[in-house]
Every structure is written in structure tokens, then in C-alpha cells.
Amino acid sequence: MSRIGKKPVEIPSGVEITIDGQTVTAKGPLGTESVTVRPEIAVKVEDNHIILSKVGTTRETDALYGLSRTLVANAVHGVKEGFEKKLEIQGVGYRANMEGKNLNLALGYSHPVIVEPPAGITITVEANTKISVKGSNKQTVGDIAAFIRSKRPPEVYKGKGIRYEGEHIRRKAGKAGKK
Numbered sequence: 001m002s003r004i005g006k007k008p009v010e011i012p013s014g015v016e017i018t019i020d021g022q023t024v025t026a027k028g029p030l031g032t033e034s035v036t037v038r039p040e041i042a043v044k045v046e047d048n049h050i051i052l053s054k055v056g057t058t059r060e061t062d063a064l065y066g067l068s069r070t071l072v073a074n075a076v077h078g079v080k081e082g083f084e085k086k087l088e089i090q091g092v093g094y095r096a097n098m099e100g101k102n103l104n105l106a107l108g109y110s111h112p113v114i115v116e117p118p119a120g121i122t123i124t125v126e127a128n129t130k131i132s133v134k135g136s137n138k139q140t141v142g143d144i145a146a147f148i149r150s151k152r153p154p155e156v157y158k159g160k161g162i163r164y165e166g167e168h169i170r171r172k173a174g175k176a177g178k179k
Contacts, residue, residue, distance in 0.1 A: 004069055005069045009076055012076070012080050022037045023037075024075065026079045035075050052065065085164065087148060090159055091108065094152070096128060105151060115144075117144060120136060120140065130165075154167075157174050159171060
């Protein structure tokens with residue numbers, strides 16, 4: 001039984017919730033997000049809270065219960081405050097800068113790597129080595145951050161590459177060399 005699914009989702013001030021069948025739409029200052037909930041889960045709004053309940057009692061329904069609640073909570077949080085992922089670039093000559101809306105990365109290749117953000121996502125660069133990805137959809141923000149990181153993931157010998165802020169890279173010793 002999901003304990004997360006039982007917890008009601010509080011609707012903050014400035015966020016409008018509309019329920020149309022199985023689709024929950026949250027509209028707030030940072031945009032609009034909609035989540036389609038499976039038919040095994042019932043959704044209703046009571047006293048400034050979104051309450052989800054199970055229709056059946058199968059294992060699959062139990063699993064979907066907590067997932068659905070988390071997806072709805074993420075949509076509400078995203079339109080109110082938004083989500084952000086920060087990346088760091090390490091390595092000699094590796095840098096990032098913005099060209100209009102596009103992110104231009106110099107990562108040691110013979111060509112620059114251009115990343116074009118999708119609608120609803122903003123990318124900013126601070127100090128040539130810090131990248132910030134912001135948006136109202138948690139999954140899209142994570143996907144874009146992972147896409148940027150995949151262009152030059154951190155390597156294990158020197159730690160060069162793009163990493164998430166605070167990510168720890170386990171380093172290898174390398175060759176022992178002559179003695």
C-alpha cells in the first residue's frame with residue numbers, strides 16, 4: 001500500500017487546477033502542465049487539496065497510486081516554483097557560452113557542440129563553466145541536463161568533462177609507471 005499516494009497535494013496560491021476526466025491541468029505563473037492519470041486512479045479537488053484514490057486493489061494499482069500522486073505534485077510544484085539542474089564543466093579549454101537561446105559548448109572536439117533548448121526550457125551560463133537548466137517540467141529539465149552531460153561525460157582518470165553540480169567522480173589510479 002502506498003503511503004505517498006495517500007498524502008494530499010496542497011494547491012499553493014496562484015495555481016489553478018482543472019480536472020477533465022483523467023487529465024489534471026495545473027496553471028501557474030511559470031506556465032501550464034498537464035498530467036494524464038490512469039483510469040485505476042480517481043482524482044478530485046477538496047479544500048485546496050488534490051486527493052487521489054484507488055479504484056481497484058491490484059498490485060499494479062498500488063504501484064500507480066504513488067506514481068500518479070508524485071506526477072501531479074511535480075506538475076503543481078513546477079508551475080509555481082519550477083525545477084533547476086546545474087552542471088559544471090571541468091577541463092582545460094572546455095567552456096560554454098550562449099548564442100541567442102542556443103548553448104554553444106567547446107568540449108575538445110574539432111567542432112562546437114550546439115544544444116537547442118525545447119520550448120519551456122531556459123539555459124543560462126555563469127562564468128563559462130557553470131550551466132543552469134530551468135523549466136516547469138521536471139522530466140524535461142532532467143532530460144536536457146542529461147543530454148548536455150552526455151556530450152562529454154566525466155572521465156575517470158583526470159575527471160575532465162561535464163558533471164552535475166555536487167556529483168562525485170570516482171577516480172582511477174592509472175598506470176603505475178616506471179620506478
